[in-house]
Amino acid sequence: MGDVIYLTTMESESMLPVDVNLNSPTVQQAKMCVGADQQMMHIYLRIKPFSKEELSDHEDQECVLIVDGHTVMLSAPKGSATMKSSEKGVCMSIHKFYFSKVFGPQTSQAELFEDTVESQVSDFLNGRNSLIFSYGVTNAGKTFTIQGTGKEPGILPRVLDATFRHAEGRLYEGMNLKPYLRNEAQLLHPDQVKKERIAKASLFASVKDECDRSTPSSVSESPVSSDSNLSSFNLSHNSTVPPSSPAEEGGRLFALWVAFFEIYNECVYDLLQPSTSKKRSSLRVCDDGAGNAHVKNLQWINVQSLSEAYKLLQLGNRNRSAAATKINQSSSRSHSIFTLKLLKIDGQMVERISEFSVCDLAGSERCHKAKTFGERLKEAGSINGSLLILGKCITALRNNQADGTKSTCIPFRESKLTKLFQTFFCGKGKASMIVNINQCASTYDETLHVMKFSAIAKQVVQVIPDKTEESLSPCLFGRDGKPLVRKGVIDSKALESYLSEEELLDEEADMSLLPQSELLNMIEGLRTKLLAERRRKLVQEIEIRKEMGDAMLQQILESEELRAQQIEELKESYAEKLENTFEMYKDAIKEHAYQCAMNNLEDNYVPLDEFTAEQEKVESLGHKVSELESLLSRGGAPVPPKQEQSSQTEASNGTEDADGWFYKEKYDLERMCKDKQLISSLEKRLMEVGETLQVVQDAFVEKSALLEALQKTADDQSRALEKVLQQNDEKDKEIASLKDQLCKLSQKSPVKKTKRGLFANFKDAVASPRIHPTGRNIRLAGSPKP
Numbered sequence: 001m002g003d004v005i006y007l008t009t010m011e012s013e014s015m016l017p018v019d020v021n022l023n024s025p026t027v028q029q030a031k032m033c034v035g036a037d038q039q040m041m042h043i044y045l046r047i048k049p050f051s052k053e054e055l056s057d058h059e060d061q062e063c064v065l066i067v068d069g070h071t072v073m074l075s076a077p078k079g080s081a082t083m084k085s086s087e088k089g090v091c092m093s094i095h096k097f098y099f100s101k102v103f104g105p106q107t108s109q110a111e112l113f114e115d116t117v118e119s120q121v122s123d124f125l126n127g128r129n130s131l132i133f134s135y136g137v138t139n140a141g142k143t144f145t146i147q148g149t150g151k152e153p154g155i156l157p158r159v160l161d162a163t164f165r166h167a168e169g170r171l172y173e174g175m176n177l178k179p180y181l182r183n184e185a186q187l188l189h190p191d192q193v194k195k196e197r198i199a200k201a202s203l204f205a206s207v208k209d210e211c212d213r214s215t216p217s218s219v220s221e222s223p224v225s226s227d228s229n230l231s232s233f234n235l236s237h238n239s240t241v242p243p244s245s246p247a248e249e250g251g252r253l254f255a256l257w258v259a260f261f262e263i264y265n266e267c268v269y270d271l272l273q274p275s276t277s278k279k280r281s282s283l284r285v286c287d288d289g290a291g292n293a294h295v296k297n298l299q300w301i302n303v304q305s306l307s308e309a310y311k312l313l314q315l316g317n318r319n320r321s322a323a324a325t326k327i328n329q330s331s332s333r334s335h336s337i338f339t340l341k342l343l344k345i346d347g348q349m350v351e352r353i354s355e356f357s358v359c360d361l362a363g364s365e366r367c368h369k370a371k372t373f374g375e376r377l378k379e380a381g382s383i384n385g386s387l388l389i390l391g392k393c394i395t396a397l398r399n400n401q402a403d404g405t406k407s408t409c410i411p412f413r414e415s416k417l418t419k420l421f422q423t424f425f426c427g428k429g430k431a432s433m434i435v436n437i438n439q440c441a442s443t444y445d446e447t448l449h450v451m452k453f454s455a456i457a458k459q460v461v462q463v464i465p466d467k468t469e470e471s472l473s474p475c476l477f478g479r480d481g482k483p484l485v486r487k488g489v490i491d492s493k494a495l496e497s498y499l500s501e502e503e504l505l506d507e508e509a510d511m512s513l514l515p516q517s518e519l520l521n522m523i524e525g526l527r528t529k530l531l532a533e534r535r536r537k538l539v540q541e542i543e544i545r546k547e548m549g550d551a552m553l554q555q556i557l558e559s560e561e562l563r564a565q566q567i568e569e570l571k572e573s574y575a576e577k578l579e580n581t582f583e584m585y586k587d588a589i590k591e592h593a594y595q596c597a598m599n600n601l602e603d604n605y606v607p608l609d610e611f612t613a614e615q616e617k618v619e620s621l622g623h624k625v626s627e628l629e630s631l632l633s634r635g636g637a638p639v640p641p642k643q644e645q646s647s648q649t650e651a652s653n654g655t656e657d658a659d660g661w662f663y664k665e666k667y668d669l670e671r672m673c674k675d676k677q678l679i680s681s682l683e684k685r686l687m688e689v690g691e692t693l694q695v696v697q698d699a700f701v702e703k704s705a706l707l708e709a710l711q712k713t714a715d716d717q718s719r720a721l722e723k724v725l726q727q728n729d730e731k732d733k734e735i736a737s738l739k740d741q742l743c744k745l746s747q748k749s750p751v752k753k754t755k756r757g758l759f760a761n762f763k764d765a766v767a768s769p770r771i772h773p774t775g776r777n778i779r780l781a782g783s784p785k786p
């Protein structure tokens with residue numbers, strides 16, 4: 001079974017539940033699986049029976065109906081959100097779900113174990129990793145399923161029981177081989193072994209103390225009971241997990257180590273720590289370098305018996321974060337993970353390691369229904385957060401598998417829980433989920449949500465590689481927990497401590513000469529030799545790996561050198577190119593400058609032949625002048641130039657014309673000389689005139705200044721004269737008035753004669769020209785000059 005998928009009725013037109021589509025891509029994908037073990041993830045459903053309280057609260061409204069061993073039908077009760085939505089036509093009120101197996105309310109713990117986990121336990125004992133986790137709302141029975149009670153032990157005690165039964169009589173008593181990282185083992189030093197023993201002893205002592213303090217009333221109802229007495233567990237021993245047979249195992253032994261931790265508010269806490277009042281320190285989830293997450297510094301305890309394992313389970317449960325909520329009196333507030341590691345030991349070699357993890361997830365719950373406040377509300381937030389991420393991871397896994405072209409990123413790293421689960425979902429183990437639901441009408445909507453989630457998980461295909469025993473061998477670490485190969489070099493010290501001298505003995509023996517008893521010893525010896533051979537091979541393998549590593553390193557170095565060389569060459573070629581470009585620019589600038597100069601010269605350009613002709617002309621003239629001068633000094637006729645002479649010889653009137661030409665030239669030159677003399681005399685004259693002009697100009701400036709001064713004086717004088725004339729006018733008027741008075745007086749007075757002489761003098765004085773007091777004559781304006 002398991003080839004079924006879930007289709008919600010929301011996607012269907014019909015009001016009826018939709019049946020299985022066996023030709024779905026996921027189913028086909030599963031069918032195509034060849035070689036490796038591929039299968040759908042196993043999802044089991046367990047339905048919790050009603051409690052008395054639930055029945056009295058009328059929680060039974062027939063919401064959950066088991067159709068058959070694999071099918072269950074959910075019908076929404078009145079008042080539920082689903083029913084309200086279906087009334088509005090938003091979704092359907094009936095949903096059908098398929099599971100790997102459905103376990104009804106009456107299913108016993110033993111039945112559940114046998115039908116679900118037992119096969120996985122067998123896988124675990126055969127070297128495969130396994131994970132079982134319970135999922136569901138709060139109060140759905142998850143813890144009951146995983147741990148059970150004293151009377152009804154759950155899956156985990158049964159897994160432990162099956163494991164110990166399998167390893168019965170073949171338990172490795174030494175504690176020097178311990179799990180390391182996620183899937184490795186380390187060889188402990190005797191001192192470290194001693195420490196391990198002390199830690200274990202003190203832990204068990206604390207368990208004993210707490211057991212003594214615990215109340216007997218809680219024994220039967222608490223998970224796995226607080227009772228460490230194994231007789232209280234009702235474990236049926238009709239398990240199909242067979243005990244290992246010494247012959248089959250060939251002398252191999254099993255070491256069992258357990259760890260128990262919880263993820264509370266996204267913090268990891270070791271549950272196998274003696275409970276003290278001081279605050280717990282959280283642990284880190286780290287990567288082991290091979291992509292597997294592991295809890296760093298988690299305490300691993302070696303267990304030698306079932307009783308010891310139970311005690312640890314009991315201690316962890318006591319340390320686990322649980323609280324009473326409105327819905328569940330003892331509600332798990334964290335995700336708890338109990339891990340069992342089985343080391344198959346051959347001599348001193350760890351042949352393989354397998355892991356079985358049982359996870360009890362905290363319940364997904366609605367805050368208002370669970371009446372959560374404060375700290376509880378914070379817990380609910382982180383619980384729901386990590387469950388949401390788990391849902392996202394499963395959905396992404398399913399989507400990627402359904403559509404091969406898709407590659408959605410799976411958010412495993414978003415929560416600690418999914419980080420730790422990743423290895424199981426990615427082919428390094430097998431995971432199964434037990435979905436727990438209750439049938440209560442009040443939690444119907446949450447239950448439906450859980451069912452939908454499980455339907456998606458159901459479609460996840462698990463690909464588990466078919467590992468051979470060799471491939472399961474862990475990497476080898478020394479007694480100090482450090483690898484035997486450091487930086488590619490075999491650590492000879494670590495190797496020496498790892499391989500005892502005895503094991504490396506390789507003595508030859510003649511079998512035919514030995515008695516039967518000795519032959520048996522020989523077989524034992526051969527076994528030892530075989531071991532030694534294996535170790536030799538291991539060393540060889542390490543050496544080969546080292547050689548390969550060295551070769552690769554050499555190759556890398558060579559390629560690096562080549563790359564450096566190429567870079568250098570490239571640099572050089574670029575430098576050359578740069579230089580060329582620079583030269584090119586330099587030439588271009590020169591060319592441009594030359595062009596500019598040529599353009600400037602173009603206007604003044606004289607062609608060469610013209611220039612030479614002119615020069616020749618000047619030269620010939622120079623010659624002529626000198627010849628004429630010599631001729632003149634001698635008093636003879638000048639001799640014409642040779643060319644001209646020859647041309648003249650050719651002429652009919654040779655000598656006469658030459659004379660004429662010479663005289664003409666002479667005349668011209670004389671005239672030129674005269675002109676030159678004239679020009680120089682004129683220049684001289686001009687200079688003289690210029691000097692005279694300057695003198696005149698200076699004199700003119702002087703005279704103008706003088707004139708200005710005179711003008712000023714004249715103006716002053718004319719103003720003074722005007723003033724005097726004005727005074728004269730006034731005096732004339734005065735005289736005229738005096739005359740009038742005199743006339744009037746003379747006409748009136750008889751003594752005219754005596755006064756007549758005085759008046760006549762006065763009249764004469766007035767009539768005569770006026771004399772200035774200074775004795776000078778004053779000229780009236782407009783009167784002629786004296």
Ligand SMILES: Nc1ncnc2c1ncn2[C@@H]1O[C@H](COP(=O)(O)OP(=O)(O)OP(=O)(O)O)[C@@H](O)[C@H]1O
Pocket residue numbers: 047048049105136137138139140141142143144145328330331332333361362363364436
């Ligand atoms: N199949 C069952 N048969 C009988 N009793 C059961 C069954 N399943 C659960 N119960 C009882 O129901 C109660 C609640 O169960 P349990 O604590 O396991 O729920 P849970 O899902 O773990 O809740 P939480 O998530 O809050 O921890 C317990 O008292 C438990 O004993």
